[in-house]
Amino acid sequence: MVDSQTVLWGQTLIYTLYALTIICVVAWVAYQLTRGHAPPKIPTKLFYGFVAFLVVTGISLHIVTYNTIPWSPQDLHRSEAQPDQVFEISVADHRFELPSNPITIQCDQEVLFDVTSQDLTYGFGLFRADSSMLFQMQVVPGHRNDLLWTFGENGVYTIHSTEYSGPEGIDMNVPNAVRVIGCEGASAETAEGTTP
Amino acid sequence: MSAFTETLMEGNERAFRPETLTPMQKLTLRYVIIGLGYYGFAAIEGMILRIYAIEPIPLIGTKHYFGILTAHPLVGIFGSTYLLALGAFTFVVPLLMKKPLWSFRFAKWTLGLIAVGTFIFWFTDFIAHYAPLYTLYWPLPADFSQFGPLAGSIFISGIALVMVGTALWVINMFMTIAHTPSGAEPQPAGKLLASALGFTGLANLFRKKDARREHFVPLPVAAIARGAVDVALNTSVILFTGVLILVYMVAEMLGTSLKTTAIDALLYKNWFWWGLDLIADGLVLIFVAGTWYLLANLITGKPIFMQNVARAALAVELVVSWTVWSHHLLSDQPQPEVLKIVSGEMVTAFELFTQGLAFFITLATLWSARPLKMTNPLKFLLGGLLGFALAVPAGIMQADVGLNRILHNTQWVVGPHVHVAVLVGLTMTLYSAVYYLLPVLTNGAKLWSQKLATFHFWAHLAGGIGMGAFMGMAGLQGMLRRSIYTNDEFLPYMVLAGICGALLLAALAAFLFNIVMTVGLKGVVGIFRRGKGGVEVLVPATA
Numbered sequence: 001m002v003d004s005q006t007v008l009w010g011q012t013l014i015y016t017l018y019a020l021t022i023i024c025v026v027a028w029v030a031y032q033l034t035r036g037h038a039p040p041k042i043p044t045k046l047f048y049g050f051v052a053f054l055v056v057t058g059i060s061l062h063i064v065t066y067n068t069i070p071w072s073p074q075d076l077h078r079s080e081a082q083p084d085q086v087f088e089i090s091v092a093d094h095r096f097e098l099p100s101n102p103i104t105i106q107c108d109q110e111v112l113f114d115v116t117s118q119d120l121t122y123g124f125g126l127f128r129a130d131s132s133m134l135f136q137m138q139v140v141p142g143h144r145n146d147l148l149w150t151f152g153e154n155g156v157y158t159i160h161s162t163e164y165s166g167p168e169g170i171d172m173n174v175p176n177a178v179r180v181i182g183c184e185g186a187s188a189e190t191a192e193g194t195t196p
Numbered sequence: 197m198s199a200f201t202e203t204l205m206e207g208n209e210r211a212f213r214p215e216t217l218t219p220m221q222k223l224t225l226r227y228v229i230i231g232l233g234y235y236g237f238a239a240i241e242g243m244i245l246r247i248y249a250i251e252p253i254p255l256i257g258t259k260h261y262f263g264i265l266t267a268h269p270l271v272g273i274f275g276s277t278y279l280l281a282l283g284a285f286t287f288v289v290p291l292l293m294k295k296p297l298w299s300f301r302f303a304k305w306t307l308g309l310i311a312v313g314t315f316i317f318w319f320t321d322f323i324a325h326y327a328p329l330y331t332l333y334w335p336l337p338a339d340f341s342q343f344g345p346l347a348g349s350i351f352i353s354g355i356a357l358v359m360v361g362t363a364l365w366v367i368n369m370f371m372t373i374a375h376t377p378s379g380a381e382p383q384p385a386g387k388l389l390a391s392a393l394g395f396t397g398l399a400n401l402f403r404k405k406d407a408r409r410e411h412f413v414p415l416p417v418a419a420i421a422r423g424a425v426d427v428a429l430n431t432s433v434i435l436f437t438g439v440l441i442l443v444y445m446v447a448e449m450l451g452t453s454l455k456t457t458a459i460d461a462l463l464y465k466n467w468f469w470w471g472l473d474l475i476a477d478g479l480v481l482i483f484v485a486g487t488w489y490l491l492a493n494l495i496t497g498k499p500i501f502m503q504n505v506a507r508a509a510l511a512v513e514l515v516v517s518w519t520v521w522s523h524h525l526l527s528d529q530p531q532p533e534v535l536k537i538v539s540g541e542m543v544t545a546f547e548l549f550t551q552g553l554a555f556f557i558t559l560a561t562l563w564s565a566r567p568l569k570m571t572n573p574l575k576f577l578l579g580g581l582l583g584f585a586l587a588v589p590a591g592i593m594q595a596d597v598g599l600n601r602i603l604h605n606t607q608w609v610v611g612p613h614v615h616v617a618v619l620v621g622l623t624m625t626l627y628s629a630v631y632y633l634l635p636v637l638t639n640g641a642k643l644w645s646q647k648l649a650t651f652h653f654w655a656h657l658a659g660g661i662g663m664g665a666f667m668g669m670a671g672l673q674g675m676l677r678r679s680i681y682t683n684d685e686f687l688p689y690m691v692l693a694g695i696c697g698a699l700l701l702a703a704l705a706a707f708l709f710n711i712v713m714t715v716g717l718k719g720v721v722g723i724f725r726r727g728k729g730g731v732e733v734l735v736p737a738t739a
Binding site for chain 2: 019023033034037039050055057065141
């Protein structure tokens with residue numbers, strides 16, 4: 001399964017290439033603006049070609065991500081899913097209440113995190129030991145906040161609130177709260193989760 | 197008196213004489229000075245936040261830190277950008293429409309209300325640390341276990357003053373476009389407004405070439421009017437939300453705790469983001485496009501390339517900016533999927549089209565006038581174009597259901613998207629306008645140092661892009677916004693972002709010093725003295 005690290009690596013590569021290209025293009029235009037002579041007319045074909053490029057790029061981004069990022073279709077169709085495990089988590093007074101600590105998840109099982117807030121708007125995110133994010137969602141009070149996920153690697157994850165809920169919310173962490181086991185060809189990570 | 201001291205007091209070559217300024221010139225310069233002052237506030241606050249991301253500052257406690265984090269964007273947007281942009285438009289619209297401003301008094305009230313309102317909410321945050329952030333996610337602004345209701349109500353009142361001042365500006369702009377000055381031939385108010393709102397341009401796209409209607413207002417005025425619609429709607433949303441929060445605060449102070457569950461948090465979030473996005477994805481993009489067109493036209497003296505398309509795009513942006521808000525709720529699971537896909541992804545992707553169009557049209561207009569001299573307005577305009585060319589695609593990427601799952605609320609959002617858009621795209625565009633308008637508004641003041649202006653350009657460009665890039669790299673590694681890290685998790689990125697932040701601050705210092713040396717301290721004081729002459733005159737006849 002494609003991991004969030006892989007997706008982020010791909011994004012870093014694509015955006016960096018784009019950023020360097022557009023910086024070079026603007027620098028070249030800036031240089032050329034001070035030289036040469038005005039063209040008789042800028043072809044409108046060039047303009048409409050650019051417009052078509054923008055439209056295709058804007059739409060194709062979502063088509064590509066939907067077909068390559070596994071959690072995209074999983075998320076949009078989660079109401080039809082039959083998860084293997086459901087974890088009901090409650091948040092109140094800037095504290096997470098977990099069904100067990102740690103929550104143990106079997107590899108490749110489809111699990112649903114069902115998080116409810118009793119007071120404020122919070123976030124619910126899982127983080128690796130190196131502080132990188134696996135996923136997150138918002139936790140809105142008075143509503144069901146459910147996230148479907150399939151873990152493809154063994155690991156230990158820290159839960160952290162990814163939304164600001166006032167100064168008292170800065171320590172909303174549960175270190176090593178989620179443990180994924182049973183993946184073949186990998187040993188469970190035992191590194192301590194970090195505390196943002 | 198040394199030559200340096202004399203220049204500091206009297207300005208470069210004594211070319212600036214404030215007594216020659218018209219009241220309109222003085223008023224516009226007051227907008228600029230106060231706007232730049234608040235930009236300084238925001239820049240210093242930003243630098244404190246950058247240092248805090250490297251190493252928490254013992255003198256600044258957690259509550260104070262989040263107070264700064266609340267004030268920083270609000271001071272930057274309302275105190276600085278609003279004053280700079282609205283002040284410039286207050287001068288430019290009458291200039292381009294060739295008729296006086298509808299109400300000079302309204303323009304003075306706008307300046308006063310925004311300046312005082314900004315100071316009130318900033319000062320309240322400074323002393324009382326009311327810190328629900330600009331997002332005000334319900335019920336945080338009414339969480340009185342964390343924030344005092346008195347401080348909160350003063351903070352909200354400050355915001356309300358800014359909104360009232362903004363509403364006066366909107367009225368003033370539309371009345372200036374539509375009114376007939378006393379003694380003049382009656383002007384067609386309906387046609388003027390239709391042209392200003394982009395409807396004439398849109399209809400012209402479907403007419404044969406020889407049947408196309410004439411445009412009653414210049415393209416930059418159309419952009420300003422179109423942005424003013426979003427300003428009006430946004431003002432209504434923020435005022436309504438402020439009143440709602442005030443009701444809870446006043447009740448609390450009177451001893452009655454109202455139930456926060458009476459307000460649906462998701463509905464509120466949709467409502468508030470709909471209004472806030474009229475700034476971020478509406479008026480900012482439209483005002484910037486309009487300013488690009490104006491500057492390209494002024495720099496080249498040539499008509500805007502594909503003008504009918506540009507005008508029609510302004511009307512299309514009506515639909516885009518009103519239906520784009522849901523990309524802020526892609527990580528909200530109760531949000532209906534149809535809103536996530538249509539509003540959050542598809543409409544947002546359309547911004548690539550509208551902003552890309554403005555980018556191309558501006559560059560094509562400049563290209564048609566080659567060779568051009570690389571003046572300060574031109575180089576800052578190119579910097580502004582580059583800023584949005586970098587920031588808009590970064591925003592489109594995070595406005596994707598799959599990518600938002602791992603980007604939402606990370607430093608990626610505020611780095612390559614928000615700060616590059618605001619600091620590089622928006623601010624460099626505003627600097628371009630300031631450099632262009634400086635001799636116009638000062639009746640020929642001569643810039644003191646071109647070397648400082650060049651340093652200002654490169655330091656701001658490198659600092660803005662660099663800071664955004666390093667924040668973005670940390671975000672891709674999982675660093676959250678609105679969090680405090682104490683274990684050096686992202687230290688290398690934060691040190692580099694801090695250095696770039698310092699470069700931005702140095703650029704601002706160079707710019708301000710250059711401006712003071714250009715007009716002199718006496719000149720700055722003179723701008724705040726009462727002007728002579730009629731308020732209907734924009735520039736002196738001899739200027």
